[in-house]
Amino acid sequence: MKYNFDEINNRLGTYCTQWDYIEDRFGEKDLLPFSISDTDFKIPHPITKKILEVSKRELYGYSRWNHSDFKGSICSFYERRHNCKLNQDWIVYSPSVMYSVSLLIRILSKPGDEVVTFNPMYDSFFTVIEDNKRKLISHNLLKVNGTFEIDFTILENQLSSAKLLLLCAPHNPTGRIWTKEEMDKIIDLCKKYEVKIISDEIHMDLHLKNRKHIPLLSYKDSYDEIYTASSCSKTLNVPGLGGSYVIIPNEKVKEDFLHNTRKVDFLNSPSIFGMYATMVGYTECDDYIDQLNEYIKENMRFVKEYLDKYLPDFKFEIPDGTYLAWIDARDVPFSTEEIQDALVHVGKVAIMKGETYGENGTKYLRLNCGCPKSKLEEGLSRMKKAMDWLYSNQKKEG
Ligand SMILES: Cc1ncc(COP(=O)(O)O)c(C=O)c1O
Secondary structure (H helix, E strand, C coil): CCCCCCCCCCCCCCCCHHHHCHHHHHCCCCCEEECCCCCCCCCCHHHHHHHHHHHHHCCCCCCCCCCHHHHHHHHHHHHHHHCCCCCHHHEEEECCHHHHHHHHHHHHCCCCCEEEEEECCCHHHHHHHHHCCCEEEEEECEEECCEEECCHHHHHHHHCCCCEEEEECCCCCCCCCCCHHHHHHHHHHHHHCCCEEEEECCCCCCECCCCCCCCHHHHCCCCCCEEEEECCHHHHCCHHHCCEEEECCCHHHHHHHHHHHHHHCCCCCCCHHHHHHHHHHHHHCHHHHHHHHHHHHHHHHHHHHHHHHHCCCCECCCCCECCEEEEECCCCCCCHHHHHHHHHHHHCEEEEEHHHHCHHHCCEEEEECCCCHHHHHHHHHHHHHHHHHHHHHHHHHC
16 A cells, blocks of 8 residues: 655644644744654554444443454564564553653662663653652763764763663664664673663664664563563554553563552553554554655655755754654754744744753754655755844844
């Protein structure tokens, strides 16, 4: 089936976080939004078909996820698309990826324990560590030749006293897909210092260059303290349907997780639509995922071409994965506040500032490219309008 990702879908008036509530983040309405990470694309047809079929029944009682239709769909997807063999018994439903991360932190560590995570980082990682009263240890990624690298000497030092590593693989916001060599080293260090790994792999399906994501659980035979949280929600644009999953090979931790979802938080009955989205999405929608990959690649190429040509002070390299463009504005001769002010008030465009993702993200921008190319064209021309205004004011003042 051929998908039309060029189609413009009006999301205004749908209680949509990205479009209807942009004022919450940027203080202004009527901005063209490139903010929160969901896409403007319609979902794959087989999921729509299933949702219509289910809604015709008009029956929405409690439902169960603990069956091989749900768990098997996840195993088959990992094996088919990620070359990673999982056991169905390791799979547990969870209402959201960040719920899983938060609960795993509580199960695997104690208040005051050190948890290492990279910086810049998806902002909820910082708060989930601190709000669970763990000590946040930020590992600053190094920018080397347009890419972001781990400083393994510093990381080793940090891991030597930590309890947990909270990993984002692939990485939001830089779009890095960690290489096999990097993953080998991470596993070796975590083994050496008995640091448990929580791996958030929600961005695992988009790969824009020749490197593919390696699920951390591929290392299960050499290290058995790996806990993965993921979902089809980013790739298939279904976070509004609810649901995700965790993969927990350790029986005791799995029982603890289940106990919490069932008897402490009462969150164990899945949304029927979310569960079908995973089952259908992971068995019948490979064509959508392949075409989405191609579309995002093209969008990224377009962003690169545009910035190189019209806004050369902004440095951008196409990322390994994700639909997030992480743009370096450090050579731009204005402060973050000046840039944001011009983007919002002159360009009328909402692009996330890098500081949101930690201090090591200072003077970057995160542009969500999960949208029709025409929206990206409009967004970049608004960005140019804002920057032209800043540069011309600078000239006048000079
Ligand atoms: C790395 C990462 N993890 C988790 C989430 C959120 O997932 P969920 O809504 O299932 O908690 C996001 C959303 O942007 C994300 O980028």
